[in-house]
Amino acid sequence: MQGYVTQEDVLIGTLTVRETIQYSARLRLPDKLSPKELKEIVDSTIVEMGLYECQNTPVGTFFVRGISGGEKRRLSIALHILTRPHLLFLDEPTSGLDRLVNNFTYYLFMEAPSALDFYIKISSQYVCKGISKSRIKLYSNH
Numbered sequence: 187m188q189g190y191v192t193q194e195d196v197l198i199g200t201l202t203v204r205e206t207i208q209y210s211a212r213l214r215l216p217d218k219l220s221p222k223e224l225k226e227i228v229d230s231t232i233v234e235m236g237l238y239e240c241q242n243t244p245v246g247t248f249f250v251r252g253i254s255g256g257e258k259r260r261l262s263i264a265l266h267i268l269t270r271p272h273l274l275f276l277d278e279p280t281s282g283l284d285r286l287v288n289n290f291t292y293y294l295f296m297e298a299p300s301a302l303d304f305y306i307k308i309s310s311q312y313v314c315k316g317i318s319k320s321r322i323k324l325y326s327n328h
Contacts, residue, residue, distance in 0.1 A: 188273040189266035195258045199247035203237050203261055204228065206245060210265040227268060235264040 197206060207228050215224065232241050237260060245261065246252015253261070266274060 188275065189269065189271040190275045191263050191266050191277065193277050195262045197245045197258060197261060199245045199250065199252060202242050202244055203253060203257070204232065204241040206261060207231055207237075207264055207268065211268050214265075214269050231264050231268055234267070235260045237261060237264065 198209075201209065208224075211224055211228050211231075215227065219227075232238055237257060240253050240257050244250055244252045245258065252258075263274075263276070
């Protein structure tokens with residue numbers, strides 16, 4: 187199984203972060219999971235992606251203030267790691283984010299593969315200093 191996260195975040199702005207992940211989990215995960223197992227997967231994904239503080243905040247729309255750009259990016263990635271893919275492709279995962287958020291996002295990428303046992307392939311113009319884990323492969327556009 188593999189996942190692919192595009193540059194654009196395609197999210198339902200009226201749902202909260204938790205509701206978004208729950209909705210995706212119900213669509214992507216096997217029906218045989220109990221409600222308790224589903225909740226545990228959703229909870230762990232929220233924590234792993236650093237979304238605990240904003241889990242009850244709406245994603246946001248043009249009219250309703252929501253989560254930050256970095257949180258939206260991490261939420262988009264969270265939707266794909268729910269299924270625990272063996273390989274995750276990320277196309278410009280920090281596009282449009284400031285340098286501090288870039289560094290935090292890459293830090294998550296460095297920690298997640300060892301904890302979740304999957305490989306990450308990143309296409310990016312930005313490379314964080316010190317990112318050299320063997321389980322992450324960067325494809326730079328330069």
